[in-house]
Amino acid sequence: MTPTELETRNPKLETDLKEVATDIVGRAMKGGATAAECVVREGDEFSTLVRLGQVETLKESGSRAIGVRVFFGQRAASTYSSDFSRAGLDRMLSSALELAKITSEDPFGGIPPAEQLGQIAGDLDLYHEDVYSLPGPERIDYARRTEKAALDFDARIKNSEGGSFDAATGHKVLANSHGFVGEYSRSYCSVAAVPIAQTEDGGMQRDYWFSVARMLKKLDAPEKVGRIAAERTIRRLGARRVKTARVPVVFDPMVSTSILEHIFEGINGDSVYRGASFLAGKLGEKIAGDNLTVIDDGTIPGGFGTSPFDGEGIPTRRTVVIENGVLKSYLLNTYTAKKLGLQTTANASRGLAGTPGIGPGNYFLQPGQKSAKELIANIKEGLYVTEFLGQGVNLVTGDYSRGASGLWISNGELGYPVEEITVAGNLKDLFFNISEIASDLEFRGSVAAPTIRVDGLTVGGE
Numbered sequence: 001m002t003p004t005e006l007e008t009r010n011p012k013l014e015t016d017l018k019e020v021a022t023d024i025v026g027r028a029m030k031g032g033a034t035a036a037e038c039v040v041r042e043g044d045e046f047s048t049l050v051r052l053g054q055v056e057t058l059k060e061s062g063s064r065a066i067g068v069r070v071f072f073g074q075r076a077a078s079t080y081s082s083d084f085s086r087a088g089l090d091r092m093l094s095s096a097l098e099l100a101k102i103t104s105e106d107p108f109g110g111i112p113p114a115e116q117l118g119q120i121a122g123d124l125d126l127y128h129e130d131v132y133s134l135p136g137p138e139r140i141d142y143a144r145r146t147e148k149a150a151l152d153f154d155a156r157i158k159n160s161e162g163g164s165f166d167a168a169t170g171h172k173v174l175a176n177s178h179g180f181v182g183e184y185s186r187s188y189c190s191v192a193a194v195p196i197a198q199t200e201d202g203g204m205q206r207d208y209w210f211s212v213a214r215m216l217k218k219l220d221a222p223e224k225v226g227r228i229a230a231e232r233t234i235r236r237l238g239a240r241r242v243k244t245a246r247v248p249v250v251f252d253p254m255v256s257t258s259i260l261e262h263i264f265e266g267i268n269g270d271s272v273y274r275g276a277s278f279l280a281g282k283l284g285e286k287i288a289g290d291n292l293t294v295i296d297d298g299t300i301p302g303g304f305g306t307s308p309f310d311g312e313g314i315p316t317r318r319t320v321v322i323e324n325g326v327l328k329s330y331l332l333n334t335y336t337a338k339k340l341g342l343q344t345t346a347n348a349s350r351g352l353a354g355t356p357g358i359g360p361g362n363y364f365l366q367p368g369q370k371s372a373k374e375l376i377a378n379i380k381e382g383l384y385v386t387e388f389l390g391q392g393v394n395l396v397t398g399d400y401s402r403g404a405s406g407l408w409i410s411n412g413e414l415g416y417p418v419e420e421i422t423v424a425g426n427l428k429d430l431f432f433n434i435s436e437i438a439s440d441l442e443f444r445g446s447v448a449a450p451t452i453r454v455d456g457l458t459v460g461g462e
Contacts, residue, residue: 017040017042017171017173017183018173018175018181018183020038020040020066020084020089020173021038021039021040021066021173021174021175021181022038022175022181024036024038024066024068024089024093024175025037025038025068025175025176025177027093028068028070028093028096028097028177029177031070031093031094031097032072032097033070033071033072033097033100033177034071034072034073035070035071035110035111035176035177035178036068036069036070036071036111036176036177037068037069037111037174037175037176037177037312037313038066038067038068038069038173038174038175038176039066039067039068039172039173039174039350039351039352040064040065040066040067040172040173041063041064041065041066041170041171041172041173041352042062042063042064042065042170042171043062043063043064043168043169043170043171044060044061044062044063044168044169045059045060045061045062045063045166045167045168045169046059046060046132046136046139046165046166046167046168047059047060047164047165047166047167048139048140048143048164048165048166049143049162049163049164050140050143050144050147050162050163050164051147051160051161051162051163052147052151052159052160053144053147053148055140056162058140063082064082064084065080065081065082065352066080066081066082066084066089066092066352067079067080067081067351067352067353068080068092068093068096069096069353069354069355070093070096070097070100071100071109071110071111072100072101073105074105074106074107074109074110075100075101075102075103075104075105075106076100076103076106076109076110076355077096077097077098077099077100077103078096078353078354078355079092079093079095079096079099079353080092080351080352080353108335108338108339109335109355110334111176111177111178111312111313111334112178112312112313112314112334112344113178114178114179114180116314116334116344117176117178117180117309117313117314118180118309118313118314118315119182119184119308119309119313119315120299120308120309120315120316121308123301124184124299124301124302124306124307124308125214125301125302126184126185126186126187126214126302126306126307127169127184127185127186127187127214128187128214128215128216129169129187130215130216130217131167131168131169131187131188131189131214131215131216132167132169133216134216139165139167140165142165142191142222143162143163143164143165143191143222144163145163145222145223145226146163146164146165146191146192146193146222146223146225146226146229147160147162147163147193147195147226148163148226149193149222149223149224149225149226149227149230150163150193150195150226150227150229150230150233151195151226151230153195153226153227153230153231153234154197154230154234156197156198156199156234156237157195157196157197157230157233157234158196158197158198159195159196159198159204160193160194160195160196161194161195161196161206162193162194163191163192163193163194163222163226164190164191164192164193165189165190165191166188166189166190166191167187167188167189167190167216168187168188168189169185169186169187169188170185170186170187171183171184171185171186172184172186174309174311174312174313176313180313182308182309182313184307184308184309186214187214187215188212188213188214189212189213189214189215189216189219190210190211190212190213190219191210191211191219191220191222191225192208192209192210192211192225192229193208193209193210193225193226193229193230194206194207194208194229195207195208195226195229195230195233196233197230197233197234197236197237199237199238203237203238205233205236205237205239205417206233206236207229207232207233207236207386207387208229208232209225209226209228209229209232210225210444211224211225212304212444212445214302214304232386235407235414235417236386236405236417236419237417238416238417239405239416239417239418239419240416240417240418240419241418241419241420241421241461241462242383242408242418242421242459242461242462243461243462244458244459244460244461244462245381245458245459245461246456246457246458246459247381247382247383247457247459248379248382248383248409248435248453248454248455249382249383249385249423249453249454249455249457249459250375250376250379250382250383250384250385250409250451250452250453250454251385251449251451251452251453251454252384252385252386252406252451253440253441253442253448253449253450253451254386254387255385255386255387255388256365256449256450256451256452257445257447257448257449258388259365259430259434259449259452260294260363260364260365260447260448260449261447262393262395262400262427263279263294263321263322263431264331264360264363264447265277265395266278266279266395266427267279267321267327267329267330267331268330268331268358269330269331269332269333269335269336269337269339269340269347269358270336270357270358271395272330272336272340273336273339273340276395276396277395277396278395278396278397278398278427278428279327282327283327283328283329283330284326284327284328285326285327286325286326286327287322287325287326287327287428287431288322288325288431288432288434289325289431289432289433289434289435290324290325291324291325291368291434291435291436291437292322292324292325292365292431292434292437293320293322293323293324293365293366294320294321294322294363294364294365294366295318295319295320295321295363295364295366296318296319296321296331296345296347296360296361296362296363297317297318297319297361297362297363297364298310298316298317298318298346298347298361298362299316299317299318299361300361300362303361303362303443303446304362304443304444304445304446305359305360305361305362305363305445305446305447306361306362307361309346310333310346310347310348310349311333311348311349311350311356311357311359312333312334312344312348312350312356314334314344314346314348315346316346316361317345317346319331319345319346319347319361321363325431325432329345330342330345331345331347331358331360332344332345332347332358333347333348333349333356333357333358334348334356335355335356336358347359347360347361359446360446360447361446362443362446362448363446363447363448364441364443364447364448364449365437365441365448365449365450365452366437366441367437367438367439367440367441367450368436368437368438368439368450369439370436370438370439371438371439371440372438372439372440372450372451374438375436375438375451375453376409376412376413376414377412377413378412378436379409379412379453380410380411380412381408381409381410382408382409383404383406383407383408383409383418383421383423383459384406384407384408384409384414385404385405385406385423386405386406386407387404387405387406388402388403388404388423389402389403389404389405390402390403392422393427397426398426398427398428399426399427400423400424400425400426400427400430401422401423401424401425402422402423402424403420403421403422404421404422404423405417405418405419405420405421406418418461420461421459421460421461422459422460422461423457423458423459423460424457424458424460425454425456425457425458429456430454430456430457433454433455433456433457434452434453434454435453435454435455436452436453437450437451437452437453438450438451438452
């Protein structure tokens with residue numbers, strides 16, 4: 001996961017950022033705006049990549065930026081800057097005010113009404129200073145240890161794209177002309193390895209593994225990450241193609257999230273109001289099997305998609321998107337909610353400038369009862385997918401065709417590796433054909449899904 005909001009760890013600067021944001025909003029209103037909002041972000045990050053034991057890249061940086069959006073009735077404009085001098089802020093604000101007078105009118109624009117604004121109280125466990133507790137040499141050593149564990153695992157691992165260690169902290173401030181002022185901090189660290197294995201005849205394969213956490217002490221040991229990366233790489237050696245067949249397809253958790261992402265694209269308010277989604281107009285209808293429940297929850301303490309308020313200053317919440325196969329809700333911001341005659345689900349996501357988009361909170365597929373091993377044990381012949389290549393999804397029609405690689409399932413066991421195959425079907429059918437969902441749900445980002453079995457797909461090979 002890459003943090004989207006970075007923030008300073010200096011309390012004095014945090015206070016200054018709130019003052020800067022509220023001052024910009026106040027000055028926008030004095031300049032004639034009918035509504036205004038300001039976003040300020042500041043943060044720092046560290047990143048290192050060690051390849052074959054040597055430091056290949058080392059980056060340590062800080063960033064600070066501000067953006068303002070102003071309205072003149074139904075006209076709006078936004079600008080942003082990294083120049084926090086008085087002259088720089090003046091230029092940013094005056095540009096926004098001038099642009100807003102000449103833009104086209106949009107009757108659905110505007111900031112949320114004051115009664116909808118607010119934020120979740122209490123500590124959401126999003127920020128831990130210990131991500132920077134290691135001295136620089138020890139951060140590099142984390143990356144080096146991760147790669148070494150992978151290289152030492154098996155003699156067939158002869159190369160590497162590196163071991164890495166990353167850490168970042170960030171802070172976001174949002175203020176608007178309805179009197180809302182909110183702020184929150186986030187932290188993040190990760191360790192990863194990407195080993196390359198080679199057979200005697202020169203065949204090469206690569207895979208990866210990583211661990212990510214809000215705090216350093218919850219990060220997996222570098223040696224564990226390197227070992228798993230090596231195991232995943234070695235099992236791909238000797239991959240072959242298989243004959244075209246219609247068999248059960250099992251999605252590894254690292255790729256089953258792609259199904260959730262396709263659902264997200266389909267229930268995203270932008271796609272829905274534009275009529276660019278096969279799920280448009282399907283609220284209250286059965287779109288999947290009884291075993292499928294999808295939830296978006298931006299309130300889970302410590303979650304990678306958690307925040308006290310969304311990109312417009314509305315308290316985040318838990319939204320049941322699909323319940324027992326029935327489409328219960330789209331995911332919306334204020335603009336798309338107005339377009340569809342609905343209420344926002346507090347999923348506004350925004351950068352420094354432009355209108356807010358839509359993003360997930362902690363968005364996940366509710367797990368089942370079986371272990372992944374038990375799920376696979378019931379399959380005589382099938383495909384276990386560990387990687388998808390390319391896109392090949394038509395959101396309007398639901399047509400689905402993606403390049404894939406993975407392992408062939410024989411008599412309930414993972415067997416030989418396969419590659420250069422395609423998995424094809426239609427999303428409208430696929431959601432109904434998710435026949436089993438495992439219990440191994442684990443968040444490695446804001447989107448998570450367990451192992452799933454899908455029937456009715458065609459595996460295209462020889």
